[in-house]
Amino acid sequence: MTATDPALTALAQGWCALSLLHGKIESHIEHALQAKHDLSVREYSLLDVLSRQHNGEGGHLQMKQVADAVVLSQSATTRLVTRLEDRGLLERYLCPTDRRGIYTNVTKAGLKLVGEARPTNDAALREALDEASVRPELAPLVRVVESGTLLSA
Numbered sequence: 001m002t003a004t005d006p007a008l009t010a011l012a013q014g015w016c017a018l019s020l021l022h023g024k025i026e027s028h029i030e031h032a033l034q035a036k037h038d039l040s041v042r043e044y045s046l047l048d049v050l051s052r053q054h055n056g057e058g059g060h061l062q063m064k065q066v067a068d069a070v071v072l073s074q075s076a077t078t079r080l081v082t083r084l085e086d087r088g089l090l091e092r093y094l095c096p097t098d099r100r101g102i103y104t105n106v107t108k109a110g111l112k113l114v115g116e117a118r119p120t121n122d123a124a125l126r127e128a129l130d131e132a133s134v135r136p137e138l139a140p141l142v143r144v145v146e147s148g149t150l151l152s153a
Contacts, residue, residue, distance in 0.1 A: 017137045021145075024138075025128040032124035037117040044121055045070045046080055047089060047114040050106045060103040062095070089113060 026041055033039045039047075049069045053060055061069065067077035081104055084090040089110035095101030106114065129145060132138040 013137075017141060021132055021138050021141050024132055025125060028128035028131075029121055029124040032120050033117055036120050037113060039113070039117055042070065042072065042080055043084060044114065044117055046077075046084065047106060047110050048118070048121075050090065050104055051111055051114045053105070060105060062101050062103060066104055084110065 029044075030041045033041060033044050037044075046066065049066065050061065063077060063081070064074060066081070067074045070077060070080075072080065081090055081092065085092060089107055090104055091107055092102050092104050095103055129142050133142040
């Protein structure tokens with residue numbers, strides 16, 4: 001393939017459209033969450049992932065799993081967890097069976113905040129998708145997101 005190859009050009013255009021859609025959605029949600037709940041998108045995502053854990057064996061996530069779930073490096077995840085821990089929204093504790101493992105858990109205050117923020121996140125996501133759906137280059141991607149087919153892949 002060369003730089004002028006139509007397949008490569010289409011691939012680059014698809015990637016640009018996907019990146020544009022992601023940026024628009026993230027920016028819209030960020031604004032809504034900051035304004036109403038003093039949360040960033042990353043903070044909300046982390047609280048949301050951790051709030052969906054359950055107690056008992058296999059119910060808590062180690063820091064590496066958390067980093068993978070929120071698509072951040074381990075160091076960025078640690079900084080994010082520390083910020084939320086300082087706000088009283090998360091807590092860390094050692095794994096009872098492997099003292100090297102560190103788990104994170106959402107506090108009651110964190111559960112309350114993420115519960116209050118979830119409708120804001122969902123509404124902002126819906127608004128961002130609706131706005132993007134009128135743009136011809138983004139409409140096919142919006143349909144894929146709305147169909148949920150990404151989750152089955």
